[in-house]
Amino acid sequence: MERIRSSFRNVINVIKKSGRASTRYIEGLVYSLLSTLRANDQGRFLTYLLTFLNTFEEKAVGDFIKELYEVFPLSEEKFQQLGYLIIMGLMSAKGGE
Amino acid sequence: MTSGESFDILNFTGNWFVDLCILGFIKILEEYYGWDLEELEKKIEEDERNVFYDYFPAAYIAFYLEKEALKVITELQRKEGEIKRKLEEESNRLKIGAKKSRKKLHQLESKREAINRSILKLENYILSLRRKVSSLKLKSMDNDKIFEAAWNTILEFTQELIKVFNECKDVSDKAKDKLKKILDNQGNLRKLPIWSDFYLNFAMFNPNFELNRQKEELKKLLRGDIAGDSEILRKFDRTINKFLFSQEEMRNITYAPTSSEPICKMLKKYPFVFLICFEAAFEFFPRLGYYVFYSPDLSFTYYVNRRLREKKWAMRRRGLLRLTWRAVIDSLYEHRARWVLEDMYIIKYGRIERQRIEEVEYIGLDKIRASLILDDKIRESLNKTLVFERTGESVWLIERFLRNDELFSYIMNYFKERVHKGMPIEVGRAHLIRALATEYSLKKTAEEEDALFGDSFFTYLANPRHHIRVFHDSLKAVSRFIRRILLSIGGGREWLASLIVMLLAPLEKLNRNAFMNMLLSELNKSEETLPWYILRRIFNSIFVDDYWQYYGLAILIDIWG
Numbered sequence: 001m002e003r004i005r006s007s008f009r010n011v012i013n014v015i016k017k018s019g020r021a022s023t024r025y026i027e028g029l030v031y032s033l034l035s036t037l038r039a040n041d042q043g044r045f046l047t048y049l050l051t052f053l054n055t056f057e058e059k060a061v062g063d064f065i066k067e068l069y070e071v072f073p074l075s076e077e078k079f080q081q082l083g084y085l086i087i088m089g090l091m092s093a094k095g096g097e
Numbered sequence: 098m099t100s101g102e103s104f105d106i107l108n109f110t111g112n113w114f115v116d117l118c119i120l121g122f123i124k125i126l127e128e129y130y131g132w133d134l135e136e137l138e139k140k141i142e143e144d145e146r147n148v149f150y151d152y153f154p155a156a157y158i159a160f161y162l163e164k165e166a167l168k169v170i171t172e173l174q175r176k177e178g179e180i181k182r183k184l185e186e187e188s189n190r191l192k193i194g195a196k197k198s199r200k201k202l203h204q205l206e207s208k209r210e211a212i213n214r215s216i217l218k219l220e221n222y223i224l225s226l227r228r229k230v231s232s233l234k235l236k237s238m239d240n241d242k243i244f245e246a247a248w249n250t251i252l253e254f255t256q257e258l259i260k261v262f263n264e265c266k267d268v269s270d271k272a273k274d275k276l277k278k279i280l281d282n283q284g285n286l287r288k289l290p291i292w293s294d295f296y297l298n299f300a301m302f303n304p305n306f307e308l309n310r311q312k313e314e315l316k317k318l319l320r321g322d323i324a325g326d327s328e329i330l331r332k333f334d335r336t337i338n339k340f341l342f343s344q345e346e347m348r349n350i351t352y353a354p355t356s357s358e359p360i361c362k363m364l365k366k367y368p369f370v371f372l373i374c375f376e377a378a379f380e381f382f383p384r385l386g387y388y389v390f391y392s393p394d395l396s397f398t399y400y401v402n403r404r405l406r407e408k409k410w411a412m413r414r415r416g417l418l419r420l421t422w423r424a425v426i427d428s429l430y431e432h433r434a435r436w437v438l439e440d441m442y443i444i445k446y447g448r449i450e451r452q453r454i455e456e457v458e459y460i461g462l463d464k465i466r467a468s469l470i471l472d473d474k475i476r477e478s479l480n481k482t483l484v485f486e487r488t489g490e491s492v493w494l495i496e497r498f499l500r501n502d503e504l505f506s507y508i509m510n511y512f513k514e515r516v517h518k519g520m521p522i523e524v525g526r527a528h529l530i531r532a533l534a535t536e537y538s539l540k541k542t543a544e545e546e547d548a549l550f551g552d553s554f555f556t557y558l559a560n561p562r563h564h565i566r567v568f569h570d571s572l573k574a575v576s577r578f579i580r581r582i583l584l585s586i587g588g589g590r591e592w593l594a595s596l597i598v599m600l601l602a603p604l605e606k607l608n609r610n611a612f613m614n615m616l617l618s619e620l621n622k623s624e625e626t627l628p629w630y631i632l633r634r635i636f637n638s639i640f641v642d643d644y645w646q647y648y649g650l651a652i653l654i655d656i657w658g
Contacts, residue, residue, distance in 0.1 A: 080609075084640060087617060091617070092629040
C-alpha cells in the first residue's frame, strides 16, 4: 500500500504539470469513481481510472498502473482505502498547478 | 496522649465495613456537638476518656431517641396531609352548598391543629435534647463516674420523651404499644425506648433486657469487654453486620463460626463503640432508602458524606446519584486527593425487613475516568447538561462519564435534535468536542498493547490533556477547511442542516464508506483546489482510525457551530 501511495504521488504531479485535465473533467471523474466505491464495484472503478490514465504517456503513470495490476482484486476494506486515497489525490490535482 | 495515638483511633483501615463504623461514630458526635473531623481529633487527643465515656454514650442514645421521635413525626405528618386533603374536599363541598360539611370542617380543623401541636411538641423535644447534649460539660472524674453522669443524662431524656409521647394524642397504636413495653405496671421505666433494626440482638436494643442490664452492657461495650454477657459480640455475623449471613446459615465449618476478633484487632481501641455505630453512617433519603458514600480515605469520605447530608433536602427524586457526584466532584476539587480515587463505592440499602436487608447496591467508580475530571478544562467541558427537548430528559455528562456510559450516543442524539430544529448548540460546540475528544483518547489508550500494565497507562494518566490536544488540533484544521468549502458552494443554513442530517445517518450506522462518499462528493462540487495535506488528514482520521466516528461527529459539530 505504501509503495502504491508513493508512486501515485508521482502520477498526481504528472497530472498537475501537464495541465491537460480540466477541473470540470476531474470533477466528473471523481463523481463516477465515488459511485463505484459506494457500490464496491472494483471492475468499473478500474475502467474509469484507466481510461483517464491512458491519456498520459509518462513513465510514472505506467509504473503506477503496473503496481495496480499487482494488487487488484482487493478486499472490500482495502479497496475502499486505496479508492479514497486515489480520489482524494485527484481532488487535490483539480485546477492544475 | 500523643497525637499519634489519636490518629490511630480515627483512621481508616481499608475494610469498608469497619471504616463505615468509624464514619458513623464521627457522624453521631458531629450531629450533637458540632465537631468536625479535625475538632474531634483534637478532642480525642485532649481527653480521650471524656469523649468515649461521656460524650459518646449520651450522643449515641440521644441519636436513637431522636430517631424514635422522628418516626412519630413522619407518621403525624402523613396524617396531617390526609386531613388537609379531606379539608379541601369538604370546603369544596361547602361551596356547592352541602350543609353537613360545615360541621365536618370544624372537626377536621381541630384535629389538624391537635396534630400540629403534637408535631411541634416533638420537634421542641428534639431541639431541647440536642441543646442538652451539646451543653454537656467536661468533667474530670474517673471513668465510672463520668459514665454515671452520662447515664443520668440519658435517663433524663428518656423520661422526657415518654412525657411528650403521652401528651401527644394522635400517636399511633404502634408507638403506644412500644411505650407500654418500656414501662412496667407502676409506670416506671423498664428499659430504654430505643430500637434498632440493625442490632436487634444487642442487649442495648433487646426488648427483653431491663434497664440495669442495658446499662451494664453499655458499660462493657465502652470498655471493649467481650466476655460475659456481651457474648453476642464475639461472633462476626449478621448480628454485627447485616450484610452478612447468620452463623446458622454459614454452613462452611472450616470458617464458621467466625469471631469478631479480627475486627477488634483492626480497631485497637474501643472496638465495639465503633461497631455499634455502623448504622449511623448511612443517611436516610426519603423514598430512596439508606445511602452512604465510601472511599478509602477518611477525610474525603467524611466531607463527601457531609456535603450529601447538607444538600439532602434540596434533592429531587432520582437526583441522588447526581447529588453524590456533585459532592464528590466538589470535594475532589477542594482537596485534590488524587490517590483516593482508587476505590469509591456507593452503598445503598432499601429497608430492613425481618432482619433481612433489601435492595443492597454497590456502585464502583472507575479510577481513570475519575482522575480525568481533576483536569480543569476537561471538567469544565464535561460539567454540562444536555437537555433533550423532545423527551424533556436531561443528561449530565460528567455523571454519565463516571458511570462508564458512552458519551458518544448522548452527544449524537443531542446534536441531531439541535440540527433538526435548526438551533445552535447551547452548551457550546467546544465543550462537546472536548467531551468527544476525552472519550476518544480513553478508547485509544485502552487499545494500546500495554494499556493495562505498561508505561502508556501511567503516561496517559500523567498527561491526559496531550492526547486531547492532538485530537483537537487535527480536527480543527480539517473542520475549518470543510466548513469554508461547504459555505463557498452556497446554500444557507437550511441547506447545511439537510447536509448534516444526511451525513449523520451513516455516522449513526458506523458506515464509514457511505460517510466518506457523501462528504467527498459534496467537497467535489467546489471549484477550489483542495490541498493534499488536508485531504490526507481527513483520510487518516476517518480511514486509518478505528474510532473514526468521534472525528466524524466532531467535524459535523464544528461545521454546524
